Amino acid sequence: MAHVLATAQPLALLKRPPPPKASFVDGNDKGPKARHGESESDPAVGLAVARHEFGEHGGVNMSIEASATFTVMEPEILRRLFTGELGPERDQLYIYSRHFNPTVLALGRQMAALEGTEAAYCTASGMSAISSVLMQLVGAGGHVVASRCLYGGTHALLSQFLPRTSGVHTTFVDMDDEVAVRSAMKPGETRVVFVETMSNPTLAVADIPMLARLACEAGAKLVVDNTFTPVVVSPARLGADVVVHSMSKFISGCADIIAGAICGPASLVKAMMDLQDGALMLLGPTMNAKVASELAGRLPHLPLRMQEHSRRAAEFATRMRLLGLQVRYPGLPDHPHHDRLSAMGNPGYGAGGMLCVDMGTEERANSLMYHLQNTTQFGLMAVSLGYYQTLMSCSGNSTSSEMAPDDRARAGISPGLIRMSIGYNGTLDQRWAQFERAVTLMKQETPSASASKLI
Template sequence: MSEQTQDHQSLISKAGFETRAIHAGYEPDPTTGAVIPPIFATSTYKQDGVGGLRGGYEYSRSANPTRTALEGNLAALEEGERAFAFASGLAAEDTLVRSTCRPGDHVVIPDDAYGGTYRLFDKVERAWGVEHTPAPVSDIDRVRAAIRPGQTKLVWLETPTNPLLNIGDIEALASVAHEAGALLVVDNTFASPYLQQPLTLGADVVVHSTTKYAGGHSDVVGGALVVRGHDLAEQVAFHQNAIGAVAGPFDAFLTLRGLKTLGVRMDRHCDNAEKVVEFLTEDRRVDSVIYPGLIEHPGHRIASRQMKRYGGMVSFRVSGGEEQALAVCERTEVFTLGESLGGVESLIEHPGRMTHASVAGTALEVPADLVRLSVGIETVEDLVADLDRALG
């Protein structure tokens, strides 16, 4: 990297979020002046002599210029030391566990964790010898009690959680984890780096399913880790290369394209979610609405302190139980019945039968009458009218 490029990126690193989202991690191509990173669809690179790497590239599992641009951008947005892009969010999670844990170690996870995360720890990491204990992220004392001194290596936090939107105090939980010699890992998928930067609050690692708000258009699957601290970054870098579940160049290109509009999209997601919440809270066909922006939400005060706004995810429980919840999910026309979240289009799902089916019958089982919304950026009046019709 030239001195001029270093100076420019240093300037960008101090700029506002939207400026970093557009400019961080990449300089216009010196040959063509291309302002958007090209898709480097290559597996290998010509070396300048034996062991003489040109720009540090030798093989695209180890590094690819398109992926490098994405990783630089993510590190800037999360204010981390380094970022690492993976083929999926779960690939990122598994690589992190392999980087930091060994058989016999222990992890504390949320007691309402994303179903895929629970399945990873319960069915994959447990078989490898890593044990886990669920604890409510909103109860600092219970998280502390779940830690096994000398054995717990990671305290795993989602905030907001999926799908019950519980809030954990990142700063306080970082202190609890560090007192025990553990790392605090924060899954920041629901908030995105636009609404929350956990590393600035004391977290050690941020996890993203970049499939969701980062990509933002439901056209790519990916994951990321962003870390603070040189030694941890070196551990993750080694395992990313050794395990090899990396983001391909086209996936990296699409995710980076999505990140450039993250700020404006998140503002619209939040605007629409607030209007949807207002409608649902006043509707007698709805028993309760779960949204951190509501004053009555038990995590509202903490969310107000550590988040810029409250996000585009809304959950609610319907009158009439599971049968009515399923009916609502099947009746919508503007909200698409589907898994995933964070795209420009609005999605509706029944967590108990869909994204969280893997926790059925466990302590993490979600209520049968729960409906989860990923509120998109459509005309909000159309979204409200659609839910009104679906509620019947």
């Protein structure tokens, strides 16, 4: 640690100069866009100018700080750390890794640069990021207005868990209906408006500027889950107060890490890390430093990966439509929110790597997925997304199964809806030939033969 090694003067000559001190936690930093200009609406530019962390011995990659606890040179320093007079960003002093860890903090700076926010804090999972933010901002007995189409786990948190444990109640509405959203607001009670940039799994695109305006008018915070569209859309630059991520998905890219992130004002991160009253500090959804190091090495090429995910998804969606399949993809001109995404999106990153194919019935969806995985090797039947191989699942009986059947119907999730996260390995023509063959085989099957494969 810097405050320990400072006593060893000869070693200092071998070390690179310390990086400039930032002040995310203290709220003085105004985020990458304010520091470096409007060009940083491109997330790749924001990442490129973010503070680079060198390794302990001058390595081009930052070191992994694996310590759970940290020492200080004077007893008085420990007291001042616990009162908040001293801290990690301003003074490069740490208490305990559940509070702040140098490696995890460095990843947080990268996430803040990516999303154009003042600060970010990285957590053990996407759901821990969402639940911690809601518990911090809403409070016992508070009210949330949320999209009726959300990831099943988020829907269950809002409709089941938080009402039971905290008395939080949620009104689920069509977020495309401005009148309905405004009517759902409860003066003095509504604390959060929660939406996904691109809904899971129906791929509706939220009108973030409109929702930000309505939330502000009601004295609420707009919280946006940007898991489906990192780099493609920057919600904070469109007015969102807080942006959350499951970093397990596109940001990781390898389906081997569970992680989350909260991006927003420095004041929020500081409040959530308060030793006495902070949701993150007291609930303890701590990211492991080794995980943070892994993710920090993957973030720089996220923009390139998202471009290719988007390119493949757009091409597949176009070809699937020509086969006569019912396809949902915001990059298609006839998608109801195509123009909205084009206006909100960051130029050059397309419409994302997610698409849906509606096969009408669960039986037909299962038959197609069976052949796509087991006969033609087009992709894998698995939940999650953002992998370099295509992942597919029937949302109604998997990632949206927590929702009641009526809620799924209102959200537009049909029994035969296949959600696909389009990968980029192999050649595009190779993968398309595999897809086309699977469709042909599915059409040739009798219903009984299709069902027998699933027993």
